[in-house]
Amino acid sequence: MSAENVPPLIAAQLNYLLNHFPLPVKIEQMWSGSKNYPGILDRFTLVVPYCLDFLKWDLIYDAELPMCAPDIIFGAEDETFHQFVARGGVDGEGNSKSPKNCLSDWNNKDPMRLMVLVQQLRDLYMSYQRRRVGEVDDDRLKFEISTIVSREGIEMHMSSGVEKPEEVKFSVPLLDMNLNKMVPGCPWRHQQKIYLQVVYPVGKKYVSTPSPPRLKLLSTSELKTLFSIEEVKLPSWLDGMCMAEYLPHLEESLEKQVLEAVSLIDVRRRFIEASALPFGRPIEADPVFCRRATFLAASGVFTFLVHFFISTQFPKQQPTLMLQSSQHFNSQGAPIKSPHLNEYPWSPRWEPLQMAERIFEFLVDEALSFKRYCNEAHHQH
Numbered sequence: 001m002s003a004e005n006v007p008p009l010i011a012a013q014l015n016y017l018l019n020h021f022p023l024p025v026k027i028e029q030m031w032s033g034s035k036n037y038p039g040i041l042d043r044f045t046l047v048v049p050y051c052l053d054f055l056k057w058d059l060i061y062d063a064e065l066p067m068c069a070p071d072i073i074f075g076a077e078d079e080t081f082h083q084f085v086a087r088g089g090v091d092g093e094g095n096s097k098s099p100k101n102c103l104s105d106w107n108n109k110d111p112m113r114l115m116v117l118v119q120q121l122r123d124l125y126m127s128y129q130r131r132r133v134g135e136v137d138d139d140r141l142k143f144e145i146s147t148i149v150s151r152e153g154i155e156m157h158m159s160s161g162v163e164k165p166e167e168v169k170f171s172v173p174l175l176d177m178n179l180n181k182m183v184p185g186c187p188w189r190h191q192q193k194i195y196l197q198v199v200y201p202v203g204k205k206y207v208s209t210p211s212p213p214r215l216k217l218l219s220t221s222e223l224k225t226l227f228s229i230e231e232v233k234l235p236s237w238l239d240g241m242c243m244a245e246y247l248p249h250l251e252e253s254l255e256k257q258v259l260e261a262v263s264l265i266d267v268r269r270r271f272i273e274a275s276a277l278p279f280g281r282p283i284e285a286d287p288v289f290c291r292r293a294t295f296l297a298a299s300g301v302f303t304f305l306v307h308f309f310i311s312t313q314f315p316k317q318q319p320t321l322m323l324q325s326s327q328h329f330n331s332q333g334a335p336i337k338s339p340h341l342n343e344y345p346w347s348p349r350w351e352p353l354q355m356a357e358r359i360f361e362f363l364v365d366e367a368l369s370f371k372r373y374c375n376e377a378h379h380q381h
Helices: 008-020 113-134 139-148 221-225 244-281 351-378
Strands: 024-029 042-052 053-060 071-073 155-159 165-174 195-202 212-219 294-300 302-309 322-330 335-337
Touching: 008 024, 008 113, 024 212, 042 113, 053 113, 113 139, 113 155, 139 165, 139 195, 139 244, 165 244, 195 244, 212 221, 244 294, 244 351, 294 351, 302 351, 322 351, 335 351
Parallel strands: none
Antiparallel strands: 024 042, 042 053, 053 071, 155 165, 165 195, 195 212, 294 302, 302 322, 322 335
């Protein structure tokens, strides 16, 4: 949050929320709602991850009274979501009727307050959706919920509307492993997770065999630098199966693949280290995931960079190479680069040093073609 025209008290709360919330929340839109201070931003659309999708909530502050708590406007499809009352009344014995919440004793000087408020509302929203799903008149769904209710971290969402069929979506976190700790020097700020999304159409009473749920594997976005979810083949869902039967097989297979993905970091590291023998030390390399490295090379007086892009499927999949001249520039002043190169001798069974040496040999000829390409591109400008 670097917008200069956000009042400092509000900016402090938003910054704390964006930097400390356990999930990656973001501000999608900012605008002004003040007649007297039209340039001051005091309205914000907050995007909150929930059930492998996003909730969009509008935070409505008052630029003229920035010390006051914000109002929060929820999405149109959540009009029955009644969150807590700001000031809970008391019963005859003096006990609070509504649970204590951070709106009832808002402290504008405490930058944590907004984060705590959003966390409370998200927890309440989770309970609200769980209650809605529990009210669905579908025996299979009731059974599914009863078998997995003890699993931690499951989120569920009931979607219905005029345009779309009724369905219930589950987000099931998989693998009780701390993926962040498995990668030494890991730069990830948020905890990385893999989820199974399970979508059940709400059953019609006259259907004898209910259709199987739609299944999809998803992960937090940063995890793809280590492990490609797209490569995972889901086990088949057999007739009459339930989630409690399905999940153990899936998790067992997934755990093996994640452990293999972690071990492949070292395989890529050995390849980069071996490449230093023919090419010299890399001038840049990704030390954590070992997915990228750049070497300086020369062909006579022509010097150029060789960029290696190494996939998570290495060594089955060979690195993609790209050459970049250090002497030729286009009309915008940017260095001239080659197209991506993949057509060179390769075998995943070679030792790392042999892989590196064969690439080096290939580049002896390729450097001459690239030099001609650079000269032609340079003269065209």
